[in-house]
Amino acid sequence: MFNQSLDSYQNENALLTGVHQGDEQAFNQIFRHFYPVLCIFANRFLLKESIAKDLAQDALIKAWERRSDFESLPKLKSFLFTCVRNACFNELEKQKVQQKYQEVLVKSGLDVELDTLEKMIQSEVVIRIFDQVDTLPEQCRKVIRMTFEEGKKPKEIAEELGISISNISSQKLRGLNLLKDKLSDQDYLCAVAIFSSALWR
Template structure:
């Protein structure tokens, strides 16, 4: 003997499968509070807006798949499983976000004011050096840019199709010209790269 409750669920499922918005509304009113409670329990340390979003997304998914449910019990199971899986995704994303935040915080703590000031000075000196290199004659500039990239004289000679002695003479000429235009810290930085 089938209970009246089961018959009502079956009738509601048939209406829901056909796209009846009132059936969706009824299912929403029946399960929304329970699913919200369930999501809040899984997302303990998260904002309640996350739980609300998870539950609403679950109802959206259930409506999209409405025709695939063969029983009301299957629909109910889908609601809970989808909510659980979505909550686990939120938790995983939160873990990744916290991990990034912790890394950022640790990195930031390593930068005291003196360290930051030192990095600013290095950046400005490097900018000055790159600008001065851009003003060099073409072949000197090409050689110096390759040196700044960390290439050896032999690699530069092969790339530019010139001899190693030409690379060395262009490098010497570039250093001579740069001495005239760079500040003392710019020269120190240049010597670091050479």
């Protein structure tokens, strides 16, 4: 999955070895591959591109500092997304983002009072939502994560998973329906607010 963008290295093991040895050129390949998708991922939470870029860069710097800890590129990827996600949770606690989420909810046809919305966007709510995303059926979970975390379009997801574009839409709808059963009403509205711009495009 990495070879197309990390083309200076014959295989993932060679790239990872270079990173372990402090090869800045090797890590630059990692940076160029992951930085754009991490920015997209962070911006889904924050709706503020400049902060999203900073958090993505911070995560990559932390990965460089801990480069010897990663046994594989998938583990490195997991670290990066977890790091950015946690940073977003912390950022959400500091920011007054009610209006931004209110606009998303209005576009979704949902009427939520501002004080209720403020409670919904607390980081612990977002954590609960993603905990439940992890319990979704495999195909459904993959479609939602690839859409939301990696910013991939339906055509890209369909090609990677070997399913039709119409199936992608079905999996998105199924995921939200399952989340509705797993989450409280307020948490579900927050999930719709977070996912709406990413899932329905």
